[in-house]
Amino acid sequence: MSTRNPVRAVVVWCPDWPIVAARASGLLPHDSPVALIARGEVVACSAEARDDGVRRGLRLREAQARCPELETQAYDPVVDARAFEPIAEVIEERVPGVQVLRPGLATVRARGAARYYRGEDRAASELLGALASTIAGAARIGIADGIFAAEQAAYRTAPHQRTLLVPAGASPQFLAPLPIEALDEPKLVPLLKRLGAGTLGDFAALNETDVRARFGEDGARAHARAAGRDPRPVTARVLEKDFDRVVEFEPPLDRVDQVAFAFRAAAEEFVAGITAARLVCTAIRVVIDAERGDTSEREWAHPRHFTAAEVLDRVRWQLQGSGGGLSSPISRVRVSPERVDAVSNHEAGLWGHAPDERIHHGLSRIQSMLGHDAVLTAVPGGGRMLAERRVLVPWGDAPPAVARVAAGRPWPGSLPDPPPATVFAELRPVQVLDAVGEAVEVDQRGAVSAPPAWLCSSVPGHRGGDRLAITNWAGPWPLQQRWWDATRARRADRFQLVDARGEAWLVLLEGGRWWVEAHYD
Amino acid sequence: MPTLATASPTPLREELQARIRSMQATRLDERALPTLPALQQLLPGGLRQGYAYSVTGSTTLALALLAAPSAQGAWCGVLGMPDFGPEAATRLGIDLERLVLVPAPGNQWLTVAAAMTDVLGVVIARAPSRVVPAETSRLGARLRQRGSTLVVLGEWPGADATLTVVGSSWLGLGTGYGYLSTRRLEVEASGRGGMHRPRRARLTFPLEEWSTSALQEANAAETRATETHAVDDRAG
Numbered sequence: 001m002s003t004r005n006p007v008r009a010v011v012v013w014c015p016d017w018p019i020v021a022a023r024a025s026g027l028l029p030h031d032s033p034v035a036l037i038a039r040g041e042v043v044a045c046s047a048e049a050r051d052d053g054v055r056r057g058l059r060l061r062e063a064q065a066r067c068p069e070l071e072t073q074a075y076d077p078v079v080d081a082r083a084f085e086p087i088a089e090v091i092e093e094r095v096p097g098v099q100v101l102r103p104g105l106a107t108v109r110a111r112g113a114a115r116y117y118r119g120e121d122r123a124a125s126e127l128l129g130a131l132a133s134t135i136a137g138a139a140r141i142g143i144a145d146g147i148f149a150a151e152q153a154a155y156r157t158a159p160h161q162r163t164l165l166v167p168a169g170a171s172p173q174f175l176a177p178l179p180i181e182a183l184d185e186p187k188l189v190p191l192l193k194r195l196g197a198g199t200l201g202d203f204a205a206l207n208e209t210d211v212r213a214r215f216g217e218d219g220a221r222a223h224a225r226a227a228g229r230d231p232r233p234v235t236a237r238v239l240e241k242d243f244d245r246v247v248e249f250e251p252p253l254d255r256v257d258q259v260a261f262a263f264r265a266a267a268e269e270f271v272a273g274i275t276a277a278r279l280v281c282t283a284i285r286v287v288i289d290a291e292r293g294d295t296s297e298r299e300w301a302h303p304r305h306f307t308a309a310e311v312l313d314r315v316r317w318q319l320q321g322s323g324g325g326l327s328s329p330i331s332r333v334r335v336s337p338e339r340v341d342a343v344s345n346h347e348a349g350l351w352g353h354a355p356d357e358r359i360h361h362g363l364s365r366i367q368s369m370l371g372h373d374a375v376l377t378a379v380p381g382g383g384r385m386l387a388e389r390r391v392l393v394p395w396g397d398a399p400p401a402v403a404r405v406a407a408g409r410p411w412p413g414s415l416p417d418p419p420p421a422t423v424f425a426e427l428r429p430v431q432v433l434d435a436v437g438e439a440v441e442v443d444q445r446g447a448v449s450a451p452p453a454w455l456c457s458s459v460p461g462h463r464g465g466d467r468l469a470i471t472n473w474a475g476p477w478p479l480q481q482r483w484w485d486a487t488r489a490r491r492a493d494r495f496q497l498v499d500a501r502g503e504a505w506l507v508l509l510e511g512g513r514w515w516v517e518a519h520y521d
Numbered sequence: 522m523p524t525l526a527t528a529s530p531t532p533l534r535e536e537l538q539a540r541i542r543s544m545q546a547t548r549l550d551e552r553a554l555p556t557l558p559a560l561q562q563l564l565p566g567g568l569r570q571g572y573a574y575s576v577t578g579s580t581t582l583a584l585a586l587l588a589a590p591s592a593q594g595a596w597c598g599v600l601g602m603p604d605f606g607p608e609a610a611t612r613l614g615i616d617l618e619r620l621v622l623v624p625a626p627g628n629q630w631l632t633v634a635a636a637m638t639d640v641l642g643v644v645i646a647r648a649p650s651r652v653v654p655a656e657t658s659r660l661g662a663r664l665r666q667r668g669s670t671l672v673v674l675g676e677w678p679g680a681d682a683t684l685t686v687v688g689s690s691w692l693g694l695g696t697g698y699g700y701l702s703t704r705r706l707e708v709e710a711s712g713r714g715g716m717h718r719p720r721r722a723r724l725t726f727p728l729e730e731w732s733t734s735a736l737q738e739a740n741a742a743e744t745r746a747t748e749t750h751a752v753d754d755r756a757g
Binding site for chain 2: 369370420475521
């Protein structure tokens with residue numbers, strides 16, 4: 001909608017916000033040159049460091065050479081965002097409808113504020129006055145038509161003149177002499193400079209249709225910004241509702257059932273709050289803090305969505321999972337939604353939905369006897385080893401997406417049908433001997449040293465165990481995979497054997513030792 | 522009846538009771554779950570609800586009992602089998618979405634078995650190492666009350682019917698070549714509910730490869746084989 005007039009915007013800019021935020025959270029000292037580093041380059045630096053010639057984008061070593069007493073810290077965008085949250089709230093108190101463009105840069109619509117405070121300059125001084133007592137005390141304000149022009153106006157303020165007001169309709173003239181780098185388009189700007197457009201005005205003078213034809217949609221948007229026709233509206237942020245439920249236990253509780261009982265009301269509130277927002281929760285995160293400072297944190301997924309009783313079950317299972325009993329009394333339990341979905345996607349059918357409640361109830365009862373991981377459902381997985389093709393998911397959990405993707409792949413070199421009914425979860429050691437009792441080997445070329453004749457259930461070096469004559473066999477079928485991954489690499493030879501009783505086995509020769517992988521029983 | 526009076530009473534009573542038990546049905550309205558066509562010979566009338574079956578010698582055979590009920594929407598369970606291969610179950614037609622596994626019940630085998638049969642239609646279980654007869658009969662009573670079926674792999678004292686593999690052979694594997702393709706099982710079934718006379722049948726896995734004509738042919742061959750066996754038995 002480039003034809004629409006740009007909205008009159010107030011932009012609040014806090015210079016060097018990453019540094020301000022890092023200093024406020026105690027990561028960096030307040031009165032010495034400091035810089036934040038990401039991937040070996042300076043992301044932000046303080047005014048003291050800038051005086052010594054440190055700039056954004058400088059290599060760390062170069063920055064340290066220019067300013068030897070520079071203190072550095074890894075850049076953490078989360079710190080920025082977290083520190084800016086109270087600032088956005090202060091702005092919101094004075095003028096509603098804040099849009100946070102990035103941490104350190106926020107915008108509000110000018111119209112309502114100007115009318116309420118009787119003038120844009122008064123609104124600006126009101127905002128600056130409100131911010132003076134916060135860590136964003138050095139904030140600057142730009143007011144112009146369109147967010148881009150207001151942002152540029154804010155950047156062009158000075159410490160003694162902290163507000164720059166571009167009159168209505170004067171934005172194109174204000175932007176025209178600014179350098180083309182103001183666009184902040186790393187791909188477009190060098191090209192425009194080579195084409196001879198050194199200022200925004202030069203770029204804005206180009207025909208809009210030509211720009212769109214040559215530079216595409218991104219170029220057309222940049223062109224609109226340069227011409228003072230920034231189409232972006234100010235979109236006020238919508239605060240996400242906080243569904244988290246925290247229960248603190250004072251004194252800390254040391255029994256699982258006590259904790260579960262104390263959390264019951266909170267679990268019901270948690271689910272009721274989510275339902276009231278017309279959402280359902282399909283995954284939750286449970287954080288349990290113990291008195292001695294250790295924390296247990298786990299995500300629980302649900303194939304459908306959580307009810308209060310199920311939330312409580314997950315809390316209980318997580319408490320039981322930490323070694324049967326608790327290592328120290330529990331001081332705090334927090335449940336937060338990890339994934340939510342619209343309730344309309346989870347309407348129950350007219351005849352209810354599978355699995356029916358009776359089955360779910362019965363199986364949950366077994367889970368409460370044996371533990372969450374004791375009742376499982378199987379989903380097909382992918383892989384060449386049979387144990388990899390069996391993915392077991394605890395009852396009540398959603399199957400992992402990785403397994404579904406792997407199951408859809410072709411896996412050349414996997415076994416031909418029919419699949420065996422008994423797949424040993426762990427390979428079992430055996431001996432495969434030839435007619436004279438020597439262990440059968442496979443050489444580098446894949447040739448068998450002698451036909452296998454005996455299958456012994458004992459391990460090498462021990463006598464005894466069952467000894468079965470092999471009547472039929474086939475192999476070796478080489479299995480080589482994932483040589484690039486030392487922990488999952490596999491170099492083995494597979495054999496199928498039929499013993500004298502007519503039972504069939506799948507055995508594996510790996511590293512000179514024989515293992516049974518499966519039994520076709 | 523002088524013979525009755527002279528014979529030692531205890532074994533005779535036991536024998537008579539065994540005969541009565543084998544002939545009478547445990548419930549008036551016995552309902553049955555469907556079975557695969559290939560298993561009709563062994564289990565005429567299908568898989569009875571409330572019965573405990575004992576299957577010895579083949580996991581695949583036990584899974585085959587589950588196939589038809591699962592395909593028709595019954596929930597199934599697998600108890601005490603940590604090495605269960607779900608792929609084999611899928612190939613037989615068992616729906617994994619309605620299959621519940623409890624691999625390690627620990628020392629609560631009986632409690633878990635009872636809880637599973639409460640809610641699931643058919644449950645396969647590996648028999649625990651130690652079985653107390655009183656507990657098995659209690660489980661049997663619960664099965665009949667709930668109308669679910671228990672298939673026990675291995676010996677089971679309270680079994681209503683027993684399926685035993687008496688012969689097994691594989692086709693497709695030579696000496697150094699080929700791969701396992703077809704399995705032939707010879708199974709003997711005995712028990713009550715129209716099964717007091719032992720039946721023999723020859724099954725071929727995978728089952729779905731068999732068209733009806735092939736089935737009939739196999740049945741004819743099977744009858745001949747059974748007759749020969751019968752002759753052999755008498756001769757032996």
